[in-house]
Amino acid sequence: DTGVSQNPRHKITKRGQNVTFRCDPISEHNRLYWYRQTLGQGPEFLTYFQNEAQLEKSRLLSDRFSAERPKGSFSTLEIQRTEQGDSAMYLCASSLEWVPSGNTIYFGEGSWLTVV
Amino acid sequence: KQEVTQIPAALSVPEGENLVLNCSFTDSAIYNLQWFRQDPGKGLTSLLLIQSSQREQTSGRLNASLDKSSGRSTLYIAASQPGDSATYLCAVREGSNYQLIWGAGTKLIIKP
Numbered sequence: 562d563t564g565v566s567q568n569p570r571h572k573i574t575k576r577g578q579n580v581t582f583r584c585d586p587i588s589e590h591n592r593l594y595w596y597r598q599t600l601g602q603g604p605e606f607l608t609y610f611q612n613e614a615q616l617e618k619s620r621l622l623s624d625r626f627s628a629e630r631p632k633g634s635f636s637t638l639e640i641q642r643t644e645q646g647d648s649a650m651y652l653c654a655s656s657l658e659w660v661p662s663g664n665t666i667y668f669g670e671g672s673w674l675t676v677v
Numbered sequence: 678k679q680e681v682t683q684i685p686a687a688l689s690v691p692e693g694e695n696l697v698l699n700c701s702f703t704d705s706a707i708y709n710l711q712w713f714r715q716d717p718g719k720g721l722t723s724l725l726l727i728q729s730s731q732r733e734q735t736s737g738r739l740n741a742s743l744d745k746s747s748g749r750s751t752l753y754i755a756a757s758q759p760g761d762s763a764t765y766l767c768a769v770r771e772g773s774n775y776q777l778i779w780g781a782g783t784k785l786i787i788k789p
Contacts, residue, residue: 567720596777603681603766603779604721617776652720665711666777668721 563587565669567653573675574643581639582672586655593636594666595628596652597621604652610636643676650674679704681769683780691788692759698752698783700767705745708770712741712752715764715782724765725752757787 566585574580586593591612596604607626608618612633622628625643630636640647650671658664680703690696700710709728713721725734725741727750733742740753754761764784768777 565720601781603768603781604777605779606776609776654721665723665726667723668713670720673718 565653565655565667567651567669567672569672570670571673571675573677576645576676577642579639579641580643580674581637582651582653582674584636584638584653584655584669586635586653587657587667590655590657590667591633592656592658593630594654594656595636595638596654598650598652598671599648607638607651640674643674645676648674648676679707679769679771679778681767681778681780683765683767683783685783686781687784687786689786689788690757692757694757695753695755696757696785698754698765698785700750700752700780702748702750702769702778704771705748706771707745710741710743710750710767710769711777712739712750713766713768715766717764721766754785759787759789761785762787 568583594609595607598604606619607622608628610630613630625641628638650673652671654666654668656664656666682701684699707729711726712724714724715721727734727741727743738755743750764782766782768779
């Protein structure tokens with residue numbers, strides 16, 4: 562068990578460019594979450610998957626954001642036409658559960674995005 | 678709408694002291710509450726998870742309590758060490774919601 566893995570860890574991009582982040586959850590974890598965090602704030606929920614199905618999306622997730630988990634294993638988060646306000650740390654997390662339960666949610670190290 | 682508050686936002690104490698971090702939430706209908714640690718520029722490390730039916734959980738020098746009726750949780754750190762310096766966040770999980778609702782964190786500095 563190598564934990565939740567995210568890459569790249571850091572990304573600097575010019576405004577208007579597209580970026581993609583990848584998350585590899587803990588193996589056999591069926592649930593995968595994406596959060597966004599800015600300095601001095603707690604994480605904000607973006608979306609989550611149960612296996613390959615995207616079950617919930619936050620209103621924070623504008624049309625420029627898209628997330629996939631095609632085979633129920635790794636996930637990608639793509640941001641199109643990046644804006645400076647997209648600068649944040651994007652956190653991925655995973656857990657093993659089928660209904661809301663007491664299982665721990667494990668987070669990755671995050672992917673820092675800076676839009677210049 | 679659930680709101681989670683952590684006070685104080687920052688805390689600085691000398692090494693060796695015992696300390697308490699506070700977390701309050703507005704809606705007592707929670708599944709569980711989780712405490713996390715975050716080092717600067719890093720992801721989140723889960724410290725303790727308290728189920729809604731539990732009153733406390735312990736791990737090493739850490740003890741977390743939960744009082745649902747008053748909407749409060751505390752994280753007690755015994756014999757603090759400089760390596761405990763980090764931001765500590767609490768998050769609640771609601772019954773009908775798969776999301777975690779987060780506090781903004783308490784930045785803890787342990788002075789050698």
